[in-house]
Amino acid sequence: MAWINYLEQQTDYLITNFGISAPWAIYCRMAIFLLVLFILCSVTYLITKKFIVQNLYKLFRKTAYTWDDLLIEHKVFETVANLVPAILVRVLVPIIFRDFTTILPFLVKITEAYLILVSIKVIISVLKVGEQSLNRHPAFQDKPLNSYFQLIRLLLYTIGLILILSIFLGKSPLYFLSAFGAMTAILLLIFKDTILGLVASVQMSANDMVRVGDWVEMPKFNADGNVIDINLNIVRVQNFDKTITVIPTYYFITDSFKNWRGMQQSGGRRIKRAIHIDVSSVKLVNPELREKFKKYQLIEDYITTRQKEIEEFNIKNQIDTSELINGRRMTNIGVYRKYIESYLLKHPSIRQDMTIMVRQLANDNKGIPLEVYCFTNTTVWVEYEAIQSDIFDHLYSTASFFELDIFQEPSGKSFSGWR
Secondary structure (H helix, E strand, O other): OHHHHHHHHHHHHHHHHOOOOHHHHHHHHHHHHHHHHHHHHHHHHHHHHHHHHHHHHHHHHHOOOOHHHHHHHOOHHHHHHOHHHHHHHHHHHHHHOOOOOOOHHHHHHHHHHHHHHHHHHHHHHHHHHHHHHHHHOOOOOOOOHHHHHHHHHHHHHHHHHHHHHHHHHOOOHHHHHHHHHHOHHHHHHHOHHHHHHHHHHHHHHHOOOOOOOOEEEEHHHOEEEEEEEEOOOEEEEEEOOOOEEEEEOOHHHHOOOEEOHHHHHHOOEEEEEEEEEOHHHOOEOOHHHHHHHOOOHHHHHHHHHHHHHHHHHHHHOOOOOOOOOOOOOOEHHHHHHHHHHHHHHHOOOEOOOOOOEEEEOOOEOOEEEEEEEEEEOOOOHHHHHHHHHHHHHHHHHHHHHHOOOEOOOOOHHHHOOOO
16 A cells, blocks of 8 residues: 555654654554544544435435334444444554554454444344334234344354454354354253244244234233233233233243134124023913013014914823923023023124024022123123123113022121011
8 A cells, every 4th residue: 555655654754853763653653543543433433424324314204115214213324334433443453553563463353353243233233124124014013023033133143253253263163163063052051942932933923823912811921911022032911901921932832822813803702601590480481471571572573483382282282281380381591591592683782693692501509500602793802891791781680570580699688687
């Protein structure tokens, strides 16, 4: 470099004119060059950051694209601005310190290591932009992209560490790779959670087990809420009480959990709940009670049709109907069961294209369970609970119209009239 030689000659001439002896002239020249290098790096950094980068950011803000705004958010070009001084230092340090052969190799290694660190930082900034851009795309919003980008970052840090070690120790990067191979057992122990998390993330993604936004329930960890983040090591679940549960990713492979996504995608949420009828209030329907039931619009046609079938059966089989127990009869609990079914079939908030069933379960010490099984036309939790409550408010209040008693455990009030 002729201009470097010319600059050295002029500097030496200037130092000699100041009367500085030859042994000290080398140190003076080095100090002057270091000052020039500092000024040069500062100027290039300021020019890159204040003018080039800021003008680029102004241009990006005017565009209609969103990905270039992420470049601003993650300060990608500001990171690139650090590369310019690093390259200058790497080029000029061997020239400035060429008379100091003992420390020159060490300084070169430091500058090369710094270049590697800055380069990795630039690549990671670009990766973060790519990660957020993909996360905003509808096709990837429910995919565990964080896990894969975390793995890439981990590989970059590992590569950077190997390159820096190879620079300082003067060994080939392949030497450290072979050393890592010999330390496989230790590495597996250190990175156990990361490796298990990676395998779990791949399986979760391949089998579409969990997505960001899914409502999951994992009783082992008291988790019941929406998945807000999936990465290489952990899955974050925001519970409905707004607390955050952190679960190791691999537990979604090894342990059982419930994912409510199917319910949310179906557009209907199941109601499966029973009311308990007191056994002592169950009875056969006599003519007077039957006439009373005919006044209830939801089952008016049913009562007429059903009674006709019963009478035809009894006449055909010559059954003496003077006694209520003889032949076929309707029961008040059976009529009530039909009433509930008709009520659900007419309910505007119940999905008519999904299963609607009212069934009688085996009785227990709480009476006879009449179970309502149907689906609401909404999966929103608050709306679902309101619909379910309205339905059972109606059922509890109408049981007495069928001369049925709702069973409940005796309370203090039940014994208040006793002497």
